[in-house]
Every structure is written in structure tokens, then in C-alpha cells.
Amino acid sequence: MKTYTIAVLPGDGIGPEVMAEAEKVLAKIAGKYDLSFNFTPADVGGIAIDRHGKALPEDTVETCRKADAVLFGSVGGPKWETLPPEEQPERGALLPLRKIFGLFANLRPAIVFPQLKEASPLKAGIIGEGFDVMVVRELTGGIYFGQPKGNDGVKGFDTMVYTADEIERIGRLAFETARRRNSRLVSIDKANVLSTMVLWRQVITKLGAEYPDVSLSHMYVDNAAMQLVRNPRQFDVMLCGNMFGDILSDEASMITGSLGMLPSASLAEASEGELPFGLYEPSGGSAPDIAGQGIANPIAQILSAGMLLKYSLGLDKAYDDIYAAIEGVLDEGYRTADIMSPGMKQIGTGEMGDRIAGKI
Amino acid sequence: MKTYTIAVLPGDGIGPEVMAEAEKVLAKIAGKYDLSFNFTPADVGGIAIDRHGKALPEDTVETCRKADAVLFGSVGGPKWETLPPEEQPERGALLPLRKIFGLFANLRPAIVFPQLKEASPLKAGIIGEGFDVMVVRELTGGIYFGQPKGNDGVKGFDTMVYTADEIERIGRLAFETARRRNSRLVSIDKANVLSTMVLWRQVITKLGAEYPDVSLSHMYVDNAAMQLVRNPRQFDVMLCGNMFGDILSDEASMITGSLGMLPSASLAEASEGELPFGLYEPSGGSAPDIAGQGIANPIAQILSAGMLLKYSLGLDKAYDDIYAAIEGVLDEGYRTADIMSPGMKQIGTGEMGDRIAGKI
Numbered sequence: 001m002k003t004y005t006i007a008v009l010p011g012d013g014i015g016p017e018v019m020a021e022a023e024k025v026l027a028k029i030a031g032k033y034d035l036s037f038n039f040t041p042a043d044v045g046g047i048a049i050d051r052h053g054k055a056l057p058e059d060t061v062e063t064c065r066k067a068d069a070v071l072f073g074s075v076g077g078p079k080w081e082t083l084p085p086e087e088q089p090e091r092g093a094l095l096p097l098r099k100i101f102g103l104f105a106n107l108r109p110a111i112v113f114p115q116l117k118e119a120s121p122l123k124a125g126i127i128g129e130g131f132d133v134m135v136v137r138e139l140t141g142g143i144y145f146g147q148p149k150g151n152d153g154v155k156g157f158d159t160m161v162y163t164a165d166e167i168e169r170i171g172r173l174a175f176e177t178a179r180r181r182n183s184r185l186v187s188i189d190k191a192n193v194l195s196t197m198v199l200w201r202q203v204i205t206k207l208g209a210e211y212p213d214v215s216l217s218h219m220y221v222d223n224a225a226m227q228l229v230r231n232p233r234q235f236d237v238m239l240c241g242n243m244f245g246d247i248l249s250d251e252a253s254m255i256t257g258s259l260g261m262l263p264s265a266s267l268a269e270a271s272e273g274e275l276p277f278g279l280y281e282p283s284g285g286s287a288p289d290i291a292g293q294g295i296a297n298p299i300a301q302i303l304s305a306g307m308l309l310k311y312s313l314g315l316d317k318a319y320d321d322i323y324a325a326i327e328g329v330l331d332e333g334y335r336t337a338d339i340m341s342p343g344m345k346q347i348g349t350g351e352m353g354d355r356i357a358g359k360i
Numbered sequence: 361m362k363t364y365t366i367a368v369l370p371g372d373g374i375g376p377e378v379m380a381e382a383e384k385v386l387a388k389i390a391g392k393y394d395l396s397f398n399f400t401p402a403d404v405g406g407i408a409i410d411r412h413g414k415a416l417p418e419d420t421v422e423t424c425r426k427a428d429a430v431l432f433g434s435v436g437g438p439k440w441e442t443l444p445p446e447e448q449p450e451r452g453a454l455l456p457l458r459k460i461f462g463l464f465a466n467l468r469p470a471i472v473f474p475q476l477k478e479a480s481p482l483k484a485g486i487i488g489e490g491f492d493v494m495v496v497r498e499l500t501g502g503i504y505f506g507q508p509k510g511n512d513g514v515k516g517f518d519t520m521v522y523t524a525d526e527i528e529r530i531g532r533l534a535f536e537t538a539r540r541r542n543s544r545l546v547s548i549d550k551a552n553v554l555s556t557m558v559l560w561r562q563v564i565t566k567l568g569a570e571y572p573d574v575s576l577s578h579m580y581v582d583n584a585a586m587q588l589v590r591n592p593r594q595f596d597v598m599l600c601g602n603m604f605g606d607i608l609s610d611e612a613s614m615i616t617g618s619l620g621m622l623p624s625a626s627l628a629e630a631s632e633g634e635l636p637f638g639l640y641e642p643s644g645g646s647a648p649d650i651a652g653q654g655i656a657n658p659i660a661q662i663l664s665a666g667m668l669l670k671y672s673l674g675l676d677k678a679y680d681d682i683y684a685a686i687e688g689v690l691d692e693g694y695r696t697a698d699i700m701s702p703g704m705k706q707i708g709t710g711e712m713g714d715r716i717a718g719k720i
């Protein structure tokens with residue numbers, strides 16, 4: 001029986017509660033596919049500060065290093081907000097994790113389940129029966145990190161820079177991702193005015209020849225910001241550099257109207273023929289205000305576990321099972337408080353997890 | 361009687377037709393406010409290429425130079441698309457005009473008239489009774505023009521750069537604009553990661569002390585892309601650098617659902633106590649496919665004339681008159697073909713202009 005080791009870092013706030021539900025669902029997946037998960041828990045964020053003096057203890061890093069992938073909950077809360085910024089749970093845990101494990105790619109799906117389409121700020125005619133757009137964002141390069149940058153009070157400057165290798169690396173991941181979805185890739189750039197983006201388009205176009213089964217097109221970032229509003233269903237996978245991905249992934253997630261439902265993945269470079277190591281976490285925060293009440297929505301955490309199965313373990317069908325199970329439970333009218341609407345049946349965190357697991 | 365000289369550059373496609381309607385409306389404004397307009401026509405764009413061999417003849421530049429402001433129609437069409445890019449109507453006319461007259465600021469309102477709110481892709485509950493957001497975009501600096509930039513096929517790079525003076529110049533214009541609207545200004549930046557934007561926030565914050573009557577706040581660009589979708593009515597004036605303004609003004613215009621209705625202004629720096637020289641034009645294109653049929657919507661051109669009155673001539677009340685006249689005609693159910701909906705009365709370009717002029 002194949003065994004996978006998953007580092008489980010629940011963190012703070014609602015993290016531990018929703019993580020328990022994700023583990024329930026993963027246990028059912030193990031049974032169905034005749035494999036086993038070895039969950040190795042570790043402290044991260046505020047709880048790690050309290051217990052070990054820092055947001056990312058060495059032991060936690062070691063636990064992650066030994067794992068096939070990391071399932072991350074959420075970190076932070078008012079208790080740690082008075083610490084210096086770099087010691088706070090978010091900065092002190094996530095930035096070092098990205099760096100240590102070379103997590104250069106951010107995958108952020110913007111999903112509208114048909115059962116929750118009312119939540120979108122867009123009209124029903126545009127949402128149709130829901131949508132599922134994947135934004136693939138380069139996370140370690142571009143203008144946020146390019147050198148030189150500075151500000152002497154008279155002049156401020158930053159450098160947008162990408163090498164062909166960096167573009168090819170994220171491009172390849174986007175093509176592979178599109179291949180495992182609906183094989184349509186839109187590469188976002190601003191090649192009409194930015195030299196960096198001229199190179200971006202050259203590299204992605206050339207790479208496209210290796211993926212003849214993926215339909216590739218190019219779109220300027222300002223037009224993409226419009227098209228997401230006009231017709232988000234036109235997109236399957238959107239490939240973006242760091243800054244454009246920051247802007248468009250946020251816009252796309254807002255268009256779903258269900259920010260608390262969205263998972264995300266941060267992936268490392270994979271060796272030839274292997275799947276990438278990755279860290280999987282809900283897009284939302286730790287929601288300390290509702291922690292411990294058993295009312296948090298575990299779906300983002302469960303979907304994050306689903307992404308882990310798909311993108312780090314190659315279990316595409318298991319991801320589809322989880323997605324379908326969530327749809328099934330939503331179809332039956334079950335809702336946690338955050339997505340409750342008239343006529344539906346309100347349930348708690350644990351029951352939502354049980355019901356989803358029950359459909360695997 | 362005060363006389364203003366307005367350079368009238370109708371250009372190509374529907375430009376001449378809709379310009380005629382804007383002139384009608386301006387004539388009524390002249391009568392109402394006991395002033396006179398001296399319209400000085402000049403060729404620009406494709407027609408200038410045909411008649412004079414270039415998109416922006418010297419005579420046209422001279423005509424603009426002698427005017428208080430420029431009312432521009434639209435340029436371009438299939439006839440000139442085979443020319444080299446820099447000779448084509450758009451690049452060959454607008455870019456030089458911007459440069460010659462130092463048009464460093466772009467004002468792009470995103471207006472949803474209550475009568476046309478159905479056109480927005482956003483839900484009725486979000487649109488409410490319509491909105492009117494003004495995006496003030498710096499147009500001559502930032503990463504689109506910053507040096508160095510380059511691409512050798514291995515590495516591509518661009519430089520985002522702003523000086524404190526450049527930021528103060530556009531900032532002042534944004535504060536002045538907010539003062540003549542609803543006195544709320546949101547400055548868009550990314551000060552958490554970009555050094556240029558740290559300076560941007562410093563300069564704008566300091567400038568805010570000179571405008572205590574304007575409520576100033578700051579918002580990251582990725583959040584702004586979300587907030588425009590979530591609740592556009594929260595905004596009065598949004599101040600942006602060149603690239604962020606490019607993205608957000610397009611997103612904001614798409615949210616109106618009526619791109620063909622929107623005016624724009626490009627303004628020069630004004631001397632102390634004076635109003636800026638400016639070029640005013642519809643946001644949309646020359647629509648050669650419907651040119652000459654008398655069915656084009658003249659409202660964007662008429663609103664552009666209204667902006668000219670307000671921003672270059674200081675006639676704020678005349679702008680309000682035009683805005684109210686458009687609302688009045690829409691209230692009566694009159695629509696051009698592009699904004700026609702069931703139960704409304706379809707009319708042509710000339711009748712729309714007559715009806716709006718009739719309400720001044």
C-alpha cells in the first residue's frame with residue numbers, strides 16, 4: 001500500500017477545527033484508493049510563538065522537509081499583533097516557508113459552485129452555472145523582488161525583471177496545469193509597453209509549441225481586468241507574473257463572492273517527471289472571532305487538501321471526488337453560517353466535514 | 361462677452377457625426393451663460409493622412425496651440441491599418457499631441473446613469489441608483505516610460521520610477537478634482553512591497569495636509585481591483601500611477617457596462633491659479649462600421665465637451681447642466697441603438713443631440 005506523508009500545520013484561529021475536517025475527508029480518500037496517509041502535525045504561527053518562541057520552529061521545518069506535501073491551516077490573531085512585523089505569525093511563518101522550499105508558483109482557483117452563485121456580485125446571466133478559473137501566479141520574481149529598488153524621498157524606483165528561465169519555469173507549470181483542466185491557457189502580459197513582458201510573451205509562445213494540446217492565447221493585463229468582470233467563464237487557466245497575478249487573482253476571487261471557500265497552493269519546482277512539493281492552504285484568514293465555536297466553514301481547507309492530492313500526489317480523481325462531494329452536500333441544502341441563505345439547512349463545522357466525507 | 365476658442369478635431373469614423381452634436385450642445389451652453397465659443401476645426405487622424413500626408417499636421421498643432429482646449433473626436437479605421445504603426449492615426453496623432461502639450465494626467469470617469477444601470481455586469485443591489493467614479497491616472501511617468509528598460513532574449517527588465525515632484529503634480533490635480541466632486545480621494549499604491557509606492561504614499565499623505573476638506577485614504581491596488589467589483593459606490597476619486605491607472609480605469613469602465621458612453625480628459629500642468637489646457641475625447645473608438653449612418657451615440661462626445669467646460673474653463677455648472685440634460689433625455693426613454701432596450705424609443709444621432717441640447 002502506497003503511503004504518503006503529509007505535514008499538517010493547523011496554526012491558529014479556526015485552523016485546527018477546519019483541519020480536523022480535512023483529515024476526515026483525506027481518511028476516506030485513503031480508504032477508497034487503497035493508500036495511506038501519514039499525518040505529521042507541527043506547530044506554526046501564533047501557537048508556535050507561544051510554545052517555541054518563534055512562528056516557524058526548526059522542528060516544523062524538519063517535519064515539512066520529510067513530508068510529501070504540507071497542509072497548512074491559517075495563522076495569526078490579535079494576541080500576536082503587537083509583535084514586530086517580521087516576528088508576527090504570517091510574515092514569520094509563510095515567507096520563510098516559501099523561501100526554504102522554493103515555492104515559486106501560486107495557484108489560486110476562483111470557484112463559483114452553482115449552488116452558491118447567488119453570492120457573486122456579478123449578474124446571474126454572466127455567472128451562468130458557476131465557473132472555475134485558475135490563476136497561476138509567479139511568486140518569487142518580478143517587480144516585487146527585482147533589484148535595484150529604493151526611495152530617497154526625492155525619487156522612488158523598482159525594477160521589474162524576469163529571466164527567460166524564470167518565465168519558462170512558471171510557464172511550464174501553467175501549461176501542465178491547463179492540461180489537467182480544460183486545456184485552455186491565457187497568458188497575461190503588457191507586451192505593448194513593457195520590455196519584460198515582450199520577453200514573457202516570446203518565451204510563453206515558444207513553450208506553447210511543446211503543448212500543442214493546450215490552446216494558448218495572450219491578453220493584456222488591463223483587458224484581463226475587464227474580461228474577468230465581463231465574462232469570467234471565458235477563462236480556464238490564467239498565467240501571470242507576480243504583480244499582475246496579485247491583482248487579477250484578488251479580482252477573480254472577489255468575483256466569486258465566496259472568498260471564504262477558496263483554496264490555494266504554493267508549489268516548488270519539480271524534478272523531471274516528478275510532481276512538485278507544495279504547501280496548500282485556504283485563501284482566507286484565521287478568523288479568530290469565530291474560532292472554537294464549531295461554526296467555521298471547512299470547505300476551503302478541504303478543497304486545499306484536494307489540491308494537495310492533485311498537484312503534489314497526482315491523484316486527480318481524488319480531487320474530483322472531493323469537489324463532487326462538496327457539490328453534493330451543497331445540493332442537499334447544507335450550509336455553514338457564512339454561506340447560509342433562506343430555505344437552507346444550517347450546520348456546524350463538524351457536520352459539514354462528516355457530510356462531505358460521507359460522500360467520498 | 362467672454363469668448364473661448366475650442367479646437368475641434370473630429371477625426372475619423374463616427375467622429376464628425378457625434379462632434380456636430382457636441383457643438384449643438386455647446387452652442388446652447390453659450391446662450392445660457394452669455395459667453396461665446398469660437399470653434400476652430402482641424403484635421404486629425406486618417407483624414408489628415410489622406411489630405412496632408414500625416415496624422416497630426418503642423419497646422420493642426422497650431423490650431424490647438426491657439427485654443428483654450430481641444431475637443432477631439434476619434435481616429436482610425438481599416439483604411440489606415442496597413443500603415444507602419446507609428447504612422448497610423450492613433451499613434452501618429454494622440455501620442456505626439458500628449459507630448460507636445462505635456463498632457464500628464466488622464467481623467468476617466470466611470471459613470472452608470474440610473475436609467476442604464478441594467479447594462480452593468482454587477483447586480484442591481486450593488487449598482488443601486490448608479491455611480492460616478494473618477495479615475496485620475498498619471499500618464500507620462502511610471503514603469504511604462506521609466507529607464508532603463510530592455511530585453512536581450514535572456515533577461516527582460518523595466519523600471520518603475522516616480523519623483524516626488526511628479527507625484528505631487530498628479531496628486532494636486534487629484535485633490536483639486538475631488539474638491540470639485542464629492543471631496544473623497546482614495547490614493548492607490550502598493551506601498552507594502554514597492555519602494556516607488558512608499559514615496560507615492562509619503563508625498564500624497566503630506567499633500568493631504570493642504571487639502572483638509574478632502575477626505576484622503578490609501579488602498580493597495582490588488583484590494584482596489586476587488587473593491588471596484590464589491591462596491592464601486594464607495595469611490596469618488598481614485599488616484600493612480602500610470603500602470604495601476606491603466607488597469608483600474610479599464611476595470612471601472614467595464615463595470616459600468618456602457619463603454620460607449622464614457623468621456624475622458626488628458627490635462628496639462630496649469631500655472632498657479634489657472635485652469636489646465638486639456639484634450640477631451642470619448643473613451644471609445646471611431647466605430648467605422650457604423651459611421652455615416654446617423655445611428656452613433658453622441659453622449660460620450662457630449663460628456664467630453666462637458667468635461668472640457670468644467671476642467672479647462674471652470675464652468676462646473678455647465679457640466680452639471682449637460683449631465684442633467686442627458687439624464688432627462690434618458691428618463692424620457694430615448695435611446696440610440698447601442699443602448700436600446702425593450703420599451704424604450706430608439707432615435708438617431710441627430711435627434712439625441714437635439715434632445716439633449718433642448719434641455720439645456
Ligand SMILES: [Mg+2]
Nearest residue numbers: 246247250582
Ligand atoms: Mg493580493
Ligand SMILES: [Mg+2]
Nearest residue numbers: 222606607610
Ligand atoms: Mg488600458
